[in-house]
Amino acid sequence: MKFFTLKSVTALATLALSANAFAMDVKFSDAAWDGKKIPEGQQCLNYDGKSPATPNMTISNIPAGADSLVFVYNDVSNKRMQNGGHGIVEFALPEGATSIEVPRVFGHTYEVPVGIEMVAEYRSRKGEVGGAYKPPCSGGKNHLYTVDVQAWQGDSVLAETTVEMGRY
DSSP states (O other): OOOOOHHHHHHHHHHHHHHOOOOOEEEESSTTOOSSBOOTTOSOGGGTOSSOBOOOEEEESOOTTOOEEEEEEEETTSGGGTTTTTOEEEEEOOTTOSEEEEOOOBSSOSOOOTTEEEEEOOOOOTTOOOOSOOOOOSSSSOOEEEEEEEEEETTEEEEEEEEEEEEO
16 A cells, blocks of 8 residues: 655646646446535535445546556545545556446545555544545535546556535
């Protein structure tokens, strides 16, 4: 597993992407995730979420040589929760994969599916339980939530695609 500071992840992504505008195709596997509104029950437990988790995703057009995908979860409406404030996880790719189905990661826990590792836990409030992924938690204030999907080869970002998860 690679451990990066948020600063190094962002800096490396910016450097790599300035030289390579390659983008991947990301689609949510569950129709409830439409990219417009966070599905009912998928908000954080503080606002009555019901087993909230990241959406299952199908990623295609993965660049040759990529050995992992990194998912950077953000609340772009809250400066403190940008740049991975809702957690960062890494998915190991099988050799030669150009498309893959990525399983969901449940919120408010450090337990992640096989093949996924936590890179950075989400930024929690004082007294709040931490974990690998924090579901949308703005209390319905219409915040925009996104995920940056990055294809990595070793310590280099080959491609990045930002997808809107929806508003809550």
